[in-house]
Amino acid sequence: MPKITYIENGGNSQTIDVTSGLSVMEGAVQNDIPGIDADCGGGMACATCHVYVKEEWLDRLPKKEDGEEDMLDMAYEPNKFSRLSCQVLVSDELDGLVVSIPLKQG
């Protein structure tokens, strides 16, 4: 099963086995990782599952769909490493992915 590492804002890091096909957001919510709120439940409608992807992973993730960048405009302190974790689906190719969670989501 692919392993995803979530780094909390305080630096605390957890590596979790996440079933392929789930989103990085679902992996966090199902494992009670703090800091990923996902208020809209994965509908790309709220920007509260915002994460920063570790640099070396940036180009290896599937490209952003229309609308994700628009939604990221509303996230807390977005930058070029920003993604909405509900839009990143876990697969074997993403085994080892590292994401950092912002200080807050709103």
Place this chain on the structure above:
Amino acid sequence: MIKTDTLIIGAGPVGLFCVHQLGIIGLKCEVVDNLDKIGGQCIELYPDKPIYDIPAVPECTGEELTNNLIKQIKTFKTKFHLNERVEEIKKVEKKWHIKTNKGTEFEVSSIIIAAGVGSFEPRKFSTRDADKYEGKQILYSIKDKKIFKEKTVTIFGGGDSALDWAIELSNTSKVILVHRRDEFRGMQASIDKVNQLKEEGKIEVYTKSQLSSVQGKEKIENINIKNDDESIKKVKTDYVLGFFGLIMKLGPITEWDLNLDKKTIPVNTENFETNKEGIFAIGDICTYPGKLKLILSGFHEGALAARGCFKYAKPDEKYRFEFTTSSKTVKGRLGVKE
């Protein structure tokens, strides 16, 4: 003080259908919502997106669903208090007293919380000290545009609100528009207009930039705008406007001594009552074993919660189940002419 049977908090689809369910069993209610319009997430987050899992409605948008729900409850002439947020609730003998942020007061026998993920509020600047100037020089909505006349206004954001105000205010103010990337996401006509005004020197535009700091004492004197390339531009400005859309916040609900499980309120599945007698929770905000965050589940929860409210509103009467197809009483309440 407004006296009614039930107060519904939240005018989303679940709150709206609950108005219907209260209405057909003969209870009166009013609705409070912090948004400026009826419809909740359906109207604010996805008015144009199709929904495919409303029973007997193969496909509809958030806006169509809202309009149909409004039509379905029209006969009850329910009063909606929009742009208002419930702040305090207090038990006074057998009634609940409720106060909103605008000072409206209610006395009811039950409360139904259908507040989704909380009330919609503007997203704010995260910059240090930005809250110090909020409501004075840093604003997230515009009540009176006259205050900007002949002043310098720096607008942050890349959507329609930011673009529309940049265009509008450029007639009478010096406008600086700042966005975190070089693509705007508003209507094409607005983007074209902003570009034209930029060419004409009527709007200054900084893209790939964000607010990095605010400087001043009593008043803001300068702000620093940081570009992605780390360079900083110091700007003298009178007002700073932020248009970053809305975020949902649970807000005062957390202070009402209700049991909470993360951002949801545990309820029983018999009538969706919370740990407080006479307070019910339905829709996305409630939780119980097997809870699904679906609109259709919220409709069911509202139907049962409405019946739960009955005994508080009419303690001396016995609730009798009736079908809308056959009951004369119910048809009367619906205003159906036979």
